[in-house]
Amino acid sequence: MGDITTPRPVLRIVAAFSCYPDSLKWGASLAERCWGPIALTSEPFLLTETTYYDQEMGPGQSKQFWAFADLQSPGELPDWKRESNQWEEQHAQQADWPVPRPLNLDPGYISEAKLVLATTKDRDHRIYLRDGIFAEVTLHYRRKAWEAWPWTYPDYQRPEFHEFFNRCREYLRKSLQSL
Numbered sequence: 001m002g003d004i005t006t007p008r009p010v011l012r013i014v015a016a017f018s019c020y021p022d023s024l025k026w027g028a029s030l031a032e033r034c035w036g037p038i039a040l041t042s043e044p045f046l047l048t049e050t051t052y053y054d055q056e057m058g059p060g061q062s063k064q065f066w067a068f069a070d071l072q073s074p075g076e077l078p079d080w081k082r083e084s085n086q087w088e089e090q091h092a093q094q095a096d097w098p099v100p101r102p103l104n105l106d107p108g109y110i111s112e113a114k115l116v117l118a119t120t121k122d123r124d125h126r127i128y129l130r131d132g133i134f135a136e137v138t139l140h141y142r143r144k145a146w147e148a149w150p151w152t153y154p155d156y157q158r159p160e161f162h163e164f165f166n167r168c169r170e171y172l173r174k175s176l177q178s179l
Contacts, residue, residue: 006073007073007074007075008111008112008176009071009072009073009074009175009176009179010071010072010073010074010109010110010111010116010172011067011068011071011072011109011110011111011168011169011171011172011175012035012067012068012070012071012072012080012107012108012109013065013066013067013068013107013108013109013110013115013168014027014031014065014066014068014084014105014106014107014108015063015064015065015105015106015107015108015117016028016063016064016065016066016103016104016105016106017047017053017057017061017062017063017064017103017104018057018061018062018102018103018104019057019058019059019060019061019062019099019102020058020097020102020103021044021062023091023102023103024044024062024064024103026091026103027087027091027103027105028041028064028066030087031066031068031084031087031105034083035068035070035080036068036069036070037068037069037070038066038067038068038069039067039068039069039171040065040066040067040164040167040168040171041064041065041066041067042064042065042066042161042164043064044062044063044064045062045063045064045155045158045160045161046060046061046062047061047062047063047155049153049154049155050153050154050155053101053104056099056100056101057099057101057102057104058098058099058102061104063155065161065164065168067110067167067168067171071172071175071176071179072109074109074111074116077107077108077109077116077118077129077133077135078118078129078130078131078132078133080107080118081107081118081119081120081133082131082132082133084105084106084107085105085120087103087105088101088103088104088105091103106118106119108138110165110168110169110172111172112141112169112172112173112176113140113141114137114138114139114140114141115137115138115139115140115146115156115165116135116136116137116138117135117136117138118133118134118135118136119133119134119135119136120132120133120134121134122134123136123151125149125151136151137149138152138153138156139152139156139162139165141169145162146162146165146166
C-alpha cells in the first residue's frame with residue numbers, strides 16, 4: 001500500500017479570451033486582486049483554430065495566459081473554476097455588451113509533468129472533482145517538450161503556447177526549489 005502524501009504545489013494559470021481587449025485587462029486586474037500578483041503574462045494570441053465561441057462571444061477572440069506568482073494546492077482547482085465563472089457573469093452584467101459572454105476565463109495549473117484545465121463539461125477523458133467541476137490533463141511534459149493528447153484543443157498544440165508554458169514550468173521549478 002502506498003503512503004498518502006500531500007501533492008506538491010502547482011502554478012495556477014488562467015487562459016482568458018475575449019474579442020475585447022478591455023475585458024482581458026478587467027479580468028487580469030480582478031484576478032490579481034483576488035489571487036495575488038501575476039508573475040507571467042503571455043502576449044494575446046489571435047484564436048484561429050475554431051469558431052466554436054463566435055456566436056456567444058463574437059468573432060476575432062484573442063487568448064492570453066496569466067500565471068500567478070504564489071504556488072497553490074492542485075486540490076483547489078474546483079474553487080478557482082467556480083470563482084472565475086462568477087467573475088465572467090459579473091463582467092457580462094457590467095455593461096450592455098453586444099454578446100452574451102464577453103469574457104471567458106479558464107483556470108488550471110501547471111505542474112512539472114502536466115497542464116490541467118478545469119471545466120464544467122463532462123467527457124470520457126475528464127475526471128470529476130467536486131461541485132460540478134471536472135479536470136482535464138490537456139498537455140503532458142515528456143522528453144523536454146509539451147505533448148498533446150488526442151483530445152487536446154488545437155490551439156493548445158501551438159508552439160507559441162508551449163513556449164509560454166515552458167516559461168511557466170521553469171518559474172514553477174525555481175519556486176519549488178525555494179520552498
